Amino acid sequence: MAGDPSNASLWTDADVYIGPLSAVNPANANTPFGSDWGLVGLLDGDDGMPESRDEDTDDKFAWGGILVRTSRAHFKLTKSFSVLEDNPTTRSLIWPGSSETEIVVPVPVPVKVGFEVRDSGTGKIKRLITRLHAIVEVDGDVDENETDLTKVTLVATIYPDSDKVLFDRQGTPVLASIAVSPSTKSVVVGDIADLTATATYDDSSTQDVTSIATWTSSVPAKATVSAGFVKGIAAGSSTVTAAYSGMSATCAVTVTSS
Structure with a gap:
């Protein structure tokens, strides 16, 4: 159809x-x-x-x-x-x-x-x-x-x-895209870094949706995420995803020991 x-x-x-x-x-x-x-x-x-x-x-x-x-x-x-x-x-x-x-x-x-x-x-x-x-x-x-x-x-x-x-x-403007900034992030084990999720609509307006997006980490053993805050768990890498209203964007996170 x-x-x-x-x-x-x-x-x-x-x-x-x-x-x-x-x-x-x-x-x-x-x-x-x-x-x-x-x-x-x-x-x-x-x-x-x-x-x-x-x-x-x-x-x-x-x-x-x-x-x-x-x-x-x-x-x-x-x-x-x-x-x-x-x-x-x-x-x-x-x-x-x-x-x-x-x-x-x-x-x-x-x-x-x-x-x-x-x-x-x-x-x-x-x-x-x-x-x-x-x-x-x-x-x-x-x-x-x-x-x-x-x-x-x-x-x-x-x-x-x-x-x-x-x-x-x-x-009501229609969601056109979502972006996570920065798109790459390095964080030390034990530290916390913050990410921002921004929605862009078809009328060119934008909205900070960091607090209302759904955040996930592809490898929680390396990095966890909640409400845009990424915490380094162990050295390695993980892809952090923010999803909002049917669209998503990612950030490549690298966790270092120091």
Whole structure:
């Protein structure tokens, strides 16, 4: 079977964040949303976050019925999500303009929306944050009964900015390689030397993973290793390996008597 299973994701958890137009985006996918964002809370996972694209197209034909061009206009993108909580954030979307004591005719206002999904198996995070704003409205009926959780389906119409950008996208960087430094090391019997394991990701960022990597020695009788610290046991040589998230790198260790 062709393909890379690591590129497939099963989104096991999700959140939707709502913010004012002044809300500041998190720096990256590993940074939490700030206090200026509100969380809608529990979502219906079976409903997911379906995306709908609508666009007017007009096919242009030449004599003989040959399709030569298609014009496109009036592109519209919507994303839906179903909320299960009644909290200040969801009420501001379901009944915009209302208060704790009064329900008024809803008039939706522009908001920023952050959609986040997470894969617990791989630790992946994917975020879509509206570049300009969205208008969020109730989609369908609201049913309250004794057998089902109250659920309100909301649909967000996404408005692009002047450059036609709909979302800022953030994602967890993917591990590209791991390296151990130095790549060779000499240690005296009884002494301890330290090694460093560094992970490099596909966005060129790096992370010191020395303390969380799995370290092994090919010849523990000559050298042992733990958390990057190598101890000389007896004169000879050993290959020390650091493994992290499916990748590994080595250091050639030489142990001397003096």
